[in-house]
Amino acid sequence: MCTLAFVSCATNPSLQKYYIDNSDDENFISMDIPVSVFSLKENAPEELTKALATIDKFVVLAFVKKKGNEAAYSLESKHVNDIMKNDKYQELIRVKHQGSNVVIKYEGAAEDETLNEVVLYASDKNMGFALVRILGDEMNPSEIMQFAKHMDVFNFDSSELEGIFKSVGQKIEDQ
Numbered sequence: 001m002c003t004l005a006f007v008s009c010a011t012n013p014s015l016q017k018y019y020i021d022n023s024d025d026e027n028f029i030s031m032d033i034p035v036s037v038f039s040l041k042e043n044a045p046e047e048l049t050k051a052l053a054t055i056d057k058f059v060v061l062a063f064v065k066k067k068g069n070e071a072a073y074s075l076e077s078k079h080v081n082d083i084m085k086n087d088k089y090q091e092l093i094r095v096k097h098q099g100s101n102v103v104i105k106y107e108g109a110a111e112d113e114t115l116n117e118v119v120l121y122a123s124d125k126n127m128g129f130a131l132v133r134i135l136g137d138e139m140n141p142s143e144i145m146q147f148a149k150h151m152d153v154f155n156f157d158s159s160e161l162e163g164i165f166k167s168v169g170q171k172i173e174d175q
Contacts, residue, residue: 013083015119015133019061027069027076033058035136051143055136065128077129084121092118092141100124106141114138 023030035055040048065073089105090112102122106115116137123129134144 013079015083015131018079018083019059019131019133022061022076027063027072029060029062029064031060033060045146047143048146051140051146054139054143055134057135059133059135060130062130063128065126073128077123080121080123080129080131084119089119092145099126104145113140115141115144118144 019030022028034057035052038052040052063073063076084103084105088107090108092104092106093102094104095102100123102120104118104120106112106118108115116135116139118134118139118141120132120134121129122132
C-alpha cells in the first residue's frame with residue numbers, strides 16, 4: 001500500500017513543488033510580482049477592473065537558456081511539459097509562433113466558473129522558458145483572458161518593475 005502511494009505521487013509532480021525545488025537553482029530566476037505593480041487607466045473597461053481585483057500576485061519561475069546549460073534546459077523543459085500535461089489542468093489558450101509557445105491553463109474542472117490559480121507557460125527554444133502562476137481569489141477565466149486584448153489600458157509602476165528587472169539582470173550577469 002505504501003509503495004502504491006509513493007508511485008502515485010511520483011507520477012503526478014505538482015507545479016508548486018517544482019517551483020520550490022528550482023527557485024534557488026542557478027539556471028532559474030524566481031520572483032513574486034505583486035498585483036500592486038499594475039493599475040488600470042481611467043478608460044479601462046469595468047470587467048478588467050473587476051478581474052484585476054481578484055488577482056493577488058504573479059509568481060514567476062524562468063529558466064534562462066545559455067551556452068553550457070542546454071542539457072539542463074532539455075531536462076527541465078521535459079519536467080514542466082510533463083506537469084502541464086496533467087489532466088487536472090484545463091487549457092484556456094495555446095499560441096505557437098516562430099519557435100515560441102505560450103500555453104495558459106488553470107487547475108480545476110472545465111465547468112468551474114471561478115479559479116484561484118491560472119498558469120502561463122511560455123517557452124522559446126533559444127531563450128528558455130517561464131512559468132507564471134497567477135494567484136487570486138475567485139478569478140473568472142473569461143475576464144482574465146480579456147487582459148491580453150486590453151494591454152493598452154494598464155499603467156505600470158515602472159519603479160517597482162525596474163527594481164524587479166534590475167534584480168533579474170543582476171542574477172543573469174552574476175552567472
